Amino acid sequence: MTHTNLTIFHPTVFVLLGIPGLEAYHSWLSIPLCLMYITAVLGNSILIVVIIKNINLHEPMYFFLSMLAMTDIMLSTTTVPKALAIFWLHDHDIAFDACVTQVFFVHVMFVGESAILLAMAFDRYVAICAPLHYSTVLTWPVVGRIALAIVTRSFCIIFPVIFLLKRLPFCQTNIIPHSYCEHIGVARLACADITINIWYGFSVPIVMVILDVILITVSYSLILRAVFRLPSQDARHKALSTCGSHLCVILMFYVPSFFTLLTHRFGHNIPRHVHILLANLYVVVPPMLNPIVYGVKTRQIREGVAHQFFDIKAWCCASPLN
Numbered sequence: 001m002t003h004t005n006l007t008i009f010h011p012t013v014f015v016l017l018g019i020p021g022l023e024a025y026h027s028w029l030s031i032p033l034c035l036m037y038i039t040a041v042l043g044n045s046i047l048i049v050v051i052i053k054n055i056n057l058h059e060p061m062y063f064f065l066s067m068l069a070m071t072d073i074m075l076s077t078t079t080v081p082k083a084l085a086i087f088w089l090h091d092h093d094i095a096f097d098a099c100v101t102q103v104f105f106v107h108v109m110f111v112g113e114s115a116i117l118l119a120m121a122f123d124r125y126v127a128i129c130a131p132l133h134y135s136t137v138l139t140w141p142v143v144g145r146i147a148l149a150i151v152t153r154s155f156c157i158i159f160p161v162i163f164l165l166k167r168l169p170f171c172q173t174n175i176i177p178h179s180y181c182e183h184i185g186v187a188r189l190a191c192a193d194i195t196i197n198i199w200y201g202f203s204v205p206i207v208m209v210i211l212d213v214i215l216i217t218v219s220y221s222l223i224l225r226a227v228f229r230l231p232s233q234d235a236r237h238k239a240l241s242t243c244g245s246h247l248c249v250i251l252m253f254y255v256p257s258f259f260t261l262l263t264h265r266f267g268h269n270i271p272r273h274v275h276i277l278l279a280n281l282y283v284v285v286p287p288m289l290n291p292i293v294y295g296v297k298t299r300q301i302r303e304g305v306a307h308q309f310f311d312i313k314a315w316c317c318a319s320p321l322n
Contacts, residue, residue, distance in 0.1 A: 011174040014099045014186070018086040019280070020177045021273035029277075030087035036284045037080040043291035044069035050304035057300055060138045061127070064120045065294060067147060068249070071116060072287030075109035078102055079283045083179040099181040100165055104158055106182060106283070110257070111205050112154035117250055118212045119146050121219040124243050129226045157205055164197050178276055180283075213254060220247070245297035252286045252293070 018026055047069045051057045079102070085091040094102070126137050161183050168190035178185050187197040223243060230236045260278050295301050 011096050011170050013093050013095055013174065014181065014189075015092045015175045016082070016086055016094055016179060016181070017092065017175060017177050018083070018179050019273050019276045021271065022277070026087040030084055033080060033087075033280065033284060034084055036288045037076055037084075040076045040284055040287040040291075041073055043295075044073045044287060046305060047291040047294065047301065050301060054300070054304040054307070057304060060140075060143045061120065061123050062300075063143055063147075064116055064123060067150070068113065068116045068120070069291060071109050071113045072290055074105065075113070076284050076287045078105040078109065079180040079280075083280060086179055094181065099176075099186060100162055102181045103165065103183050103186060104162055106180065107158045107161060107205060108154045111157050111208060112150055113253060114209045114212045115150040115153060117246075117253060118215055119150060120246055121216040121250075122146075124246060125219040125223055127242070128223050153208070157208060160200065164200060168192055168194065168197075177272060179280055182279070209257075216250060241297070245294050248293045248297070249286075249290050252289055256282050256286065 017023075019029065022029065048066050051062045051066045082091075082094065082102070123138060126134050130137065165183070165186055168187060169192050170189055171191035173189060176185055176189065183201045184194075184198065187194045187201070220243070227236050227240055256278075260275075260282055295305060
């Protein structure tokens with residue numbers, strides 16, 4: 001009779017390796033990662049402040065944009081500081097509960113951002129296809145219910161992941177070859193059947209995101225049909241320009257996410273360090289670019305940012321220290 005001597009344990013600490021295979025370059029990789037993180041946090045924070053302080057931006061479109069900015073800050077802050085601690089301080093340890101918390105927030109932010117992009121697409125659909133009914137359809141109570149639905153849906157979809165991870169027994173290693181904790185990466189360390197984790201982790205959130213993509217595609221199909229029916233070229237250009245920044249953000253979110261997902265799932269010949277490097281870039285590059293895209297393409301935001309800087313400059317010049 002064969003006896004397998006496996007000691008079942010529940011690890012109190014996991015060890016994050018960073019980017020295996022690129023340990024010699026951790027210090028160099030940390031520099032652009034840190035700069036992108038600072039840019040993402042500052043850019044999105046400025047965007048939120050401008051939207052809050054500028055009464056002309058107190059519209060549903062900019063409310064959803066502020067939600068997107070807040071989600072981007074949380075996504076980057078959930079992952080990048082720990083990665084930098086690994087690269088700079090060799091602080092590889094992360095408590096089990098902290099790891100599960102990181103898993104929860106990474107996935108909640110991903111599903112939540114997808115839902116926010118869908119809400120923004122609906123906002124543009126109403127604004128262009130039914131402009132006379134915009135103020136009656138997207139009232140603030142309706143916008144509040146949409147925001148609550150986004151938060152509730154994201155929470156309910158990802159919350160079971162906590163229990164799916166906590167139920168697993170671990171018997172071999174607590175080393176995670178990654179710079180942050182993600183659901184399947186942690187589950188694969190377990191010495192038990194993780195079919196439910198794989199099914200739930202890949203199916204439920206992805207199905208919801210694909211549903212969002214389908215609805216966004218339908219919205220923009222209807223928007224384009226309405227735009228090309230407009231009589232004048234100037235009207236068509238103006239209508240399309242209001243959607244340009246949103247379309248850029250949609251592409252920056254979904255193209256890298258689906259590329260990362262597909263390469264992770266089917267790209268078995270791709271080196272592991274490439275997967276992990278892409279995962280690190282995904283949580284910081286779109287959050288860094290989103291406020292830049294909206295700042296460049298949206299006149300009201302450009303004016304709001306300029307006004308804020310003028311206010312700061314005027315305050316500094318009026319300071320008693322000067």
